[in-house]
Amino acid sequence: MAEGYTSSEGGSASRRALDESGKLYTQMKSHIATSGQLDRHGFPRPGGAANRAHFLESEWLNITKVSPCKSNEFNNSTHKKCRRCKKDFTIETPDRVTGGQCTYHHGRCWNNIWKCCGKQEGSRGCTTAGTHVHDDNMRDPSGYVTTVIKPTPENGNPGMYAIDCEMSYTINGLELTSVCIVDHNLKTVYHSYVKPDSRMLDYNTIHSGVTERDLQGVSTTLKDVQNFMLETFSKDTILIGHSLESDFVALKLIHETVVDTSLMYPHPRGLPFKSALRTLAEKHLRLYIQRGTHDSKEDAVACMKLAIAKVRRQSFSSGRGSSARGGRNRGLENFLLDFF
């Protein structure tokens, strides 16, 4: 007997023939983040009013340094504190920013040591940039779009896509400058540089991989990306990513069907720690990413592979793997390598 899919729309359950992607979708559903997780991890939530997001206050966000969207309030004044070196500066006009150069550490500080240069916490920065920067727009609730309910396709798969975004600093804060979306076959369905709305302050190339040259002649705007997403996704589409809350903030997207690889593969020390994507890719896929220039397609593909690998491992464990004692690990390795 063919497996069926229970449709939720219209309140009437109907059974449909699932293809492989429909089966994968059904399996993937067990990893969807709860609304409590979305709240706690700083995802933009429905705000009541159209085009507005709501962010819940979360103590976690103040201690979690892995996400850029940790500011609790939207500050739209011209007085800023530099996100990198913590100095005060002012955006007097779109063309005039006070404060001079920014000297900072571009890596993370771990156990009082800066990863970028090995210097002690509190030491003078190892990197100099032309200007200070801020991310005060991370809690700006305006300009959001929300995915809508659409009929479930016959194959039972409303879509599974992995997303990775890059952001650069403008006078408005952090803005989207690159986005890549891949489907469950690892096929790129959207990959574009994005022209920010405000004047560029710093391309943030060291983290984003985006350069001045990349954005030359680019006319794609955030609105274009949002239109593509609303056309392609429905409310039931599973969107996959690593700490996807920052991507949703960059995309100004409200969507609640989320598989987040940072939650799917919890850090050994538990929250608020989160494993880096490159660590998970190395450990679980033997995939070595982010070794040279940052590439959003590489990250999106790694997220999709991690999500599918988790689902495949589970079906392997509950199926033929459970009876294959002894050779089980080797069998699993081969199974996953075959799959990818």
Ligand SMILES: [Zn+2]
């Ligand atoms: Zn600074």
Ligand SMILES: [Zn+2]
């Ligand atoms: Zn440093």
